[in-house]
Amino acid sequence: MRALVLLLLFWLSPAAHAQVVAEHDMKAAYLYNFAHLFEWPESRRANFHICILGDEEVGAALQGYDEKRINGQRMVIARLTTTTPIRLCDILYVGAGEAVNLPKIRSMLGNQPTLTVSEKGNLQSVGITLALENNRLLFDVNLEHCEKANLKPKPAMLSLARSVRKAGDGEVRAGAASR
Amino acid sequence: MAQSGSDLAAVPFEQLVKREVVTGSTLARQISDSPSAVAIVTAEDIRAYGYRTIGDVINSMRGLYTTSDRRYQYLGGRGFGAPGDYTGRIMVLIDGYVTQDTLFNQAYIDESGLLDLALVERVEYVPGTGSVTYGNNAMLGIINIVTRKGGDFNTAQLSAEAGSHDTYRQRATFGKRFANGADLLLSASALAAQGQNLYFPAYDTPANNHGWANGIDDERNQRFFGKFSYEGFAVEAGYVDRKKTVPIKATEYSVFNAPFTIDDANGYLNASYETDLGLYLYSASRFYFGHYAHEGQRVIDDPTPYARRKHRAEWWGVDQKFIGKWFASHSIMLGMEYRNDFSQYLSRDYAYPDGRIDSASSVKESYARNTASVYLADEYRFHDRWSLNVGVRYDKASDLDGNWSPRVALIYQPDFRTTLKASYSEAFRMPNADDRSFYGDGARPEYVAAKEFVVQHNLDRRMRVTGTVYEYRRSKQMVDVSGNADYAAVGSSLARGGELEFEARWDNGVRGKTSAAWQNSRDTSGLDAINSPNLLGKFQLTSPLPGDWLRAGLEAQYLGSRLTTERRRLGGVGLVSLTLSTERKWHGLSAAFSIRNLFDRDYEVVSPFAWAPGTGIDVLRMDGRTYWVQLNVDL
Numbered sequence: 001m002r003a004l005v006l007l008l009l010f011w012l013s014p015a016a017h018a019q020v021v022a023e024h025d026m027k028a029a030y031l032y033n034f035a036h037l038f039e040w041p042e043s044r045r046a047n048f049h050i051c052i053l054g055d056e057e058v059g060a061a062l063q064g065y066d067e068k069r070i071n072g073q074r075m076v077i078a079r080l081t082t083t084t085p086i087r088l089c090d091i092l093y094v095g096a097g098e099a100v101n102l103p104k105i106r107s108m109l110g111n112q113p114t115l116t117v118s119e120k121g122n123l124q125s126v127g128i129t130l131a132l133e134n135n136r137l138l139f140d141v142n143l144e145h146c147e148k149a150n151l152k153p154k155p156a157m158l159s160l161a162r163s164v165r166k167a168g169d170g171e172v173r174a175g176a177a178s179r
Numbered sequence: 180m181a182q183s184g185s186d187l188a189a190v191p192f193e194q195l196v197k198r199e200v201v202t203g204s205t206l207a208r209q210i211s212d213s214p215s216a217v218a219i220v221t222a223e224d225i226r227a228y229g230y231r232t233i234g235d236v237i238n239s240m241r242g243l244y245t246t247s248d249r250r251y252q253y254l255g256g257r258g259f260g261a262p263g264d265y266t267g268r269i270m271v272l273i274d275g276y277v278t279q280d281t282l283f284n285q286a287y288i289d290e291s292g293l294l295d296l297a298l299v300e301r302v303e304y305v306p307g308t309g310s311v312t313y314g315n316n317a318m319l320g321i322i323n324i325v326t327r328k329g330g331d332f333n334t335a336q337l338s339a340e341a342g343s344h345d346t347y348r349q350r351a352t353f354g355k356r357f358a359n360g361a362d363l364l365l366s367a368s369a370l371a372a373q374g375q376n377l378y379f380p381a382y383d384t385p386a387n388n389h390g391w392a393n394g395i396d397d398e399r400n401q402r403f404f405g406k407f408s409y410e411g412f413a414v415e416a417g418y419v420d421r422k423k424t425v426p427i428k429a430t431e432y433s434v435f436n437a438p439f440t441i442d443d444a445n446g447y448l449n450a451s452y453e454t455d456l457g458l459y460l461y462s463a464s465r466f467y468f469g470h471y472a473h474e475g476q477r478v479i480d481d482p483t484p485y486a487r488r489k490h491r492a493e494w495w496g497v498d499q500k501f502i503g504k505w506f507a508s509h510s511i512m513l514g515m516e517y518r519n520d521f522s523q524y525l526s527r528d529y530a531y532p533d534g535r536i537d538s539a540s541s542v543k544e545s546y547a548r549n550t551a552s553v554y555l556a557d558e559y560r561f562h563d564r565w566s567l568n569v570g571v572r573y574d575k576a577s578d579l580d581g582n583w584s585p586r587v588a589l590i591y592q593p594d595f596r597t598t599l600k601a602s603y604s605e606a607f608r609m610p611n612a613d614d615r616s617f618y619g620d621g622a623r624p625e626y627v628a629a630k631e632f633v634v635q636h637n638l639d640r641r642m643r644v645t646g647t648v649y650e651y652r653r654s655k656q657m658v659d660v661s662g663n664a665d666y667a668a669v670g671s672s673l674a675r676g677g678e679l680e681f682e683a684r685w686d687n688g689v690r691g692k693t694s695a696a697w698q699n700s701r702d703t704s705g706l707d708a709i710n711s712p713n714l715l716g717k718f719q720l721t722s723p724l725p726g727d728w729l730r731a732g733l734e735a736q737y738l739g740s741r742l743t744t745e746r747r748r749l750g751g752v753g754l755v756s757l758t759l760s761t762e763r764k765w766h767g768l769s770a771a772f773s774i775r776n777l778f779d780r781d782y783e784v785v786s787p788f789a790w791a792p793g794t795g796i797d798v799l800r801m802d803g804r805t806y807w808v809q810l811n812v813d814l
Contacts, residue, residue, distance in 0.1 A: 020198075020199045020200065021200050021201070022201055022203070022595035023200055023202045026198065026200045028187075029187035029188065029190070032187075033192040037192065051458065060560075063507045064188075064563065065188060066507035067507065068188065076458070077507065078458035080455050080458070081455055081502075082453060083410075084411065084454045084455045084456075085455045085456075085457055088457070089458075100330070100356075101360060103358075132200060132202055135199045135201070136200060156192065160192065
């Protein structure tokens, strides 16, 4: 019991809280920002769908953004369990738990304008990957993939990326990353 | 203050990318959706500490212990674990399938269990009641076993084991993940153990071979397991047949040092389909079929010396569950289950030495039950840091009144490192076929009301502390009111306790876990409960050895003092085991070596036997030091 009390005191103490952001909260915030940092093709839908597959924590963190607006569309967060409805997604985040299904996801989506986001190491099969490095969340853009899907990243997006992969070449470093 | 989710929406992206981020915990996270303090053992722990049965895994968990009577291994913890209680009242699930047989509600956790541990990805122990989700029998806790995928093997593997007392096991496993996403796992294994000659001080008379039971401790099993999954569809089947010769004198009339054999077979088929119906509705459909058969024969001191049991049960069920996520702050679950225990067959008879059955002694009983259930739950995140989890399940069995099992839990996350959970729940257990046979029309359901408070705090991403306090009030337990086998459902009992656990996992491959559990439980007579130790301690530490080829796993378990059926106090005992396992494969080869009871402690556990008070039959001596070695080759 005493240990429990000490534990309670510990997390109540100011020292326990640093000026930092939890990984899943930051990933959610990035996904929200990506929605604003792309030019989306005209959509017939009233809602803008951000889907999360294979990461409960990011899904829960994104709930806080539900009903915010993107270019007049209402943002809707969908926490998916299976790949069945992914063709309805505007942004699809594929967490580590479902990364094994990326080839299938890619073939299901074809060239439709869905921005796929995943973890480090999967850049060849998605539009953006996220990577944690030196306590910062960095991202890489696969421009070739985005162009095929008819998605245009805004200049701010590319300048903040760690790297941008273009059609026909390996990796070309963007200006901001070489600072 | 640490910044939480939606505050970040207002931060411009070019500033956001400069913010410092802390990674999520490297420690295993619970899958089970439950507001209690879940304990987790993963496949890498199973390897590092040389676990061979689910019982071994359970023994390593905070607040739990097992007791063996050399027939079966039984689980105990949080005030339950009275000897002879067939590990009922807890539920063991394999990939969502409820494994207990329907005759005794027994969960098989020793070599009579369905799975080889090499096929297990993780085991989660969810303390507390689970009737809100699972209905009948999820009274005191749930053990969720998740099996590995074919893709985790992606090869054919052969395995051979050898252990003390002439114990051998062979296993062949094939696993593959196909390019189209289909996944297949097939496995078969066989165990054969000679066992030991065992000395029982309680029977040390010249007529009883001076207390020695010789050559009647052998055990064999065969196991088969297969699963296939494609898209959202999965089908899984398992079968185990365990035969054991039991060296104990199991009843008052049994003859000591005479063969007593038991044969338990369990099998199941579980087929499921899960899908998302649009963006907001998840659906999971399931069909299951289960089979259980028991045969036993023991020698008694009678003109008809062979006492025989032959039981058999089969059942099937369907379950349909929807989870709706239409509202950002709600996750609503609605489910229905129908279960048909269409065959519950119990038979007992006595046979003459020439095999003729004494027909007057033959008892054949047949029972059946079908149960229809609905359940509804809502996880309501009414604030950034707060959520409320409310649920209820209604079960109506053909032979019983309907029953409601509610649960309410409040969860508070003051920051991303800390979670507090407080819950209240009620659960129940229907009388099983064996109860109906024994108590007749007097058989009644039994109930429990549980309260629990949990604090979980990640000190950093490598270290976690979990603390919990709980109270279980059981009621309507069957008790013998007159002392003349005059049973009525009037008993109540109480268990209270607390548990504290520390886990760590460092980047250099070292990980460890240590816990202490205190429990105080009163049985239906109001006295300190039998076989319920007041203190349980666990310590596990594993580290790669220099050179990174080998890993060492050290485990210590302390089982505090507890009362026997004669209310004698058995002293506490500490047991240590050491395992060495290969950290990397060498040309597809891997190996493990374990020593159990490293210091060869001579210790006793509480036995379920009570017919000869004062002779020492209320305890059973357990094994001394044993060795085990395993060699695997990937083809």
